[in-house]
Amino acid sequence: MSTTTPVATSNDGDNGDPADSSGHRRPGRDPVLWTGRAIALVAGILLVVFPLASDDLYYQNMIILALVFAIGASGLNIISGFAGYISLGQGAFIGLGGYTIGVLATRMPESSPWLFVPVAGLVTAVVALVLGFVSLRSSGPAFVIITVAFLFLVQVFAVNWDFLTNGTAGLTLPLPDWDPELGNLPFYYVLVAILALQLLMTWWIRRSKLGMGLIAIREDESKAATIGINLPTEKIIAFMASTVFVGMAGAVYGYYLTFIDPRGMFSILVSVQLVLSMLIGGKATLWGPVLGAFLVEYLNETANNEWGGGNIRLFLFGGLLVAVVIFLPKGILPAIESFLHWLRTRGRAGLVGARIGTGGSLASLTDRVELVDRSTLPDRPLLEVKDLKRHFGGVKAVDGASFSVPEGSITGLIGPNGSGKTTLFNLIDDTIRAESGEIWLGGERIDGKPSWSRAHLGLGRTFQITRLFREMTVLENVVAVQRSFSVSGLGRIAVSGKEARAAEELLEFVGMRDFRDQPARALSFGQQKLVELAQILMLDPKLILLDEPAGGINPVLIDRMGEMIRELNSYGKTFLIVEHNMPFVLGLCNPVHVLGRGRTMASGTPDEIKSDPAVIDAYLGDDFVAEEKAVQP
Numbered sequence: 001m002s003t004t005t006p007v008a009t010s011n012d013g014d015n016g017d018p019a020d021s022s023g024h025r026r027p028g029r030d031p032v033l034w035t036g037r038a039i040a041l042v043a044g045i046l047l048v049v050f051p052l053a054s055d056d057l058y059y060q061n062m063i064i065l066a067l068v069f070a071i072g073a074s075g076l077n078i079i080s081g082f083a084g085y086i087s088l089g090q091g092a093f094i095g096l097g098g099y100t101i102g103v104l105a106t107r108m109p110e111s112s113p114w115l116f117v118p119v120a121g122l123v124t125a126v127v128a129l130v131l132g133f134v135s136l137r138s139s140g141p142a143f144v145i146i147t148v149a150f151l152f153l154v155q156v157f158a159v160n161w162d163f164l165t166n167g168t169a170g171l172t173l174p175l176p177d178w179d180p181e182l183g184n185l186p187f188y189y190v191l192v193a194i195l196a197l198q199l200l201m202t203w204w205i206r207r208s209k210l211g212m213g214l215i216a217i218r219e220d221e222s223k224a225a226t227i228g229i230n231l232p233t234e235k236i237i238a239f240m241a242s243t244v245f246v247g248m249a250g251a252v253y254g255y256y257l258t259f260i261d262p263r264g265m266f267s268i269l270v271s272v273q274l275v276l277s278m279l280i281g282g283k284a285t286l287w288g289p290v291l292g293a294f295l296v297e298y299l300n301e302t303a304n305n306e307w308g309g310g311n312i313r314l315f316l317f318g319g320l321l322v323a324v325v326i327f328l329p330k331g332i333l334p335a336i337e338s339f340l341h342w343l344r345t346r347g348r349a350g351l352v353g354a355r356i357g358t359g360g361s362l363a364s365l366t367d368r369v370e371l372v373d374r375s376t377l378p379d380r381p382l383l384e385v386k387d388l389k390r391h392f393g394g395v396k397a398v399d400g401a402s403f404s405v406p407e408g409s410i411t412g413l414i415g416p417n418g419s420g421k422t423t424l425f426n427l428i429d430d431t432i433r434a435e436s437g438e439i440w441l442g443g444e445r446i447d448g449k450p451s452w453s454r455a456h457l458g459l460g461r462t463f464q465i466t467r468l469f470r471e472m473t474v475l476e477n478v479v480a481v482q483r484s485f486s487v488s489g490l491g492r493i494a495v496s497g498k499e500a501r502a503a504e505e506l507l508e509f510v511g512m513r514d515f516r517d518q519p520a521r522a523l524s525f526g527q528q529k530l531v532e533l534a535q536i537l538m539l540d541p542k543l544i545l546l547d548e549p550a551g552g553i554n555p556v557l558i559d560r561m562g563e564m565i566r567e568l569n570s571y572g573k574t575f576l577i578v579e580h581n582m583p584f585v586l587g588l589c590n591p592v593h594v595l596g597r598g599r600t601m602a603s604g605t606p607d608e609i610k611s612d613p614a615v616i617d618a619y620l621g622d623d624f625v626a627e628e629k630a631v632q633p
């Protein structure tokens with residue numbers, strides 16, 4: 001086995017952004033990125049100096065509204081752009097912020113209304129927490145409907161809770177008490193500051209373990225759970241984060257308007273404008289929702305003032321939404337980025353046709369592994385499956401399967417097509433729940449636990465048809481993994497530093513380090529298999545379930561796969577492998593279990609399995625026996 005320069009040493013002492021050995025462009029040095037940053041800086045400076053340089057109140061008012069929408073859309077981006085949960089109720093949080101300041105300021109006229117701006121952020125975050133518990137069990141269209149229902153619900157409360165909100169008559173807030181010379185400047189600059197905080201939070205989330213987790217949830221939620229991502233907690237945190245600054249902006253907006261009523265504050269058009277802003281600018285980008293908010297607000301004002309307002313706005317928003325979905329599905333900024341990328345590469349994709357690295361022994365790449373003395377391993381099963389059942393209607397996919405995987409072994413699981421092997425894997429990692437039976441891992445019963453908790457206990461699993469997060473890069477796919485769960489751990493930066501270095505070591509091991517910045521969707525099937533292996537190794541699992549690791553890949557890669565499995569096994573990793581390639585599985589695994597019609601029909605050493613008449617009859621067939629005899633000396 002050839003080895004390469006150890007990654008651990010080549011990157012030691014750097015600033016957390018590992019060096020590029022492949023020669024292709026790295027994000028940190030990307031001129032497009034720096035041009036984008038320069039444009040954002042200039043736009044930021046213009047935004048700050050505009051009201052000082054111009055006393056045009058029309059544009060000042062338009063920018064104030066655009067700032068409110070930019071904060072709203074940027075907040076929405078966290079739950080909808082990153083996590084993929086489209087909310088049409090985001091406008092409700094602007095309204096809630098407005099009503100928080102309205103209710104408090106009218107009851108406590110002696111206090112400065114500014115004091116109630118952070119309170120509004122808190123109120124919206126608490127409401128988001130409650131709504132999160134109620135709604136995050138749903139997804140897709142059901143989630144959209146729940147958020148719309150929520151918007152109408154709070155509007156109904158605002159109309160009917162007269163004692164608090166003054167009903168349809170609305171609330172009149174105290175007028176600003178500062179020097180009239182200052183005009184709207186305090187509103188303007190407070191909103192600029194809130195937008196800056198919102199963007200800072202979005203930027204940090206995108207780079208953190210939380211952000212990686214959210215994007216993984218958007219890409220493939222049940223797969224995300226199998227790599228340790230705590231779905232409900234992360235979604236609720238994202239939901240709260242997507243509303244806290246929005247509530248504050250809503251409060252400033254309410255104070256700025258000085259009059260609020262349920263119709264204006266909880267209009268569905270506000271929510272539509274927020275979604276539109278995010279989609280036009282580019283969802284899941286930092287600046288896209290801000291750009292979108294300014295563009296849409298400009299169009300909104302133009303429609304109001306020059307095209308007659310009213311239904312024209314509905315027509316405009318509806319038409320824009322359709323146009324964006326058809327012509328700019330990713331939004332303006334991603335479209336510009338793709339175009340510049342195309343100009344740079346002239347359509348030549350980065351590493352298409354590049355060779356997979358030869359990898360190296362993991363011990364030469366990192367000091368985190370060491371050989372295990374087998375005699376010290378406890379003589380006990382690491383995994384025990386007892387009388388497991390799962391039927392799909394009349395199909396008895398798994399029907400009382402029982403077997404165990406000894407600690408430190410490479411155990412094989414074979415059986416005819418449709419005998420229930422993949423379903424069994426799905427039950428072991430909770431991709432689907434068992435109807436009855438027990439699953440024990442390392443002496444702990446795990447069949448009642450969710451996927452992410454099984455992953456934290458040391459269970460890693462690859463899929464027969466690979467399930468990488470297609471829109472993430474190769475490196476992001478590996479750093480998205482969460483070995484354990486803590487709220488503080490979610491804040492750790494994932495895309496550079498220690499996490500990224502560990503991920504690069506594993507990518508080097510599987511021979512895919514040169515592909516680290518490629519999107520996963522651009523990889524071949526075999527390359528995806530290798531990255532998926534690196535991904536689950538990031539979990540540092542005790543037990544690795546491999547679903548057809550040799551399926552659909554070339555013979556050289558099959559040999560390399562076998563080598564890697566043996567090496568990992570020598571560091572103490574236990575394997576359970578489902579495979580149809582008999583020479584591969586019988587040469588690698590011991591013991592081997594045979595599944596037939598959802599039950600374990602035989603277990604033993606490869607030699608015992610090869611000569612078991614029931615297995616030959618049900619699975620291997622006489623041809624296999626004849627071939628075996630022919631190759632034996």
Ligand SMILES: Nc1ncnc2c1ncn2[C@@H]1O[C@H](COP(=O)(O)OP(=O)(O)OP(=O)(O)O)[C@@H](O)[C@H]1O
Binds near residue numbers: 395396419423424
């Ligand atoms: N979600 C589902 N709904 C209905 N039937 C299912 C479902 N999943 C699996 N099955 C059925 O359960 C049986 C076992 O399928 P499974 O994929 O576990 O077999 P397998 O041994 O992995 O097959 P293969 O070797 O072809 O991958 C099959 O008859 C399959 O059609």
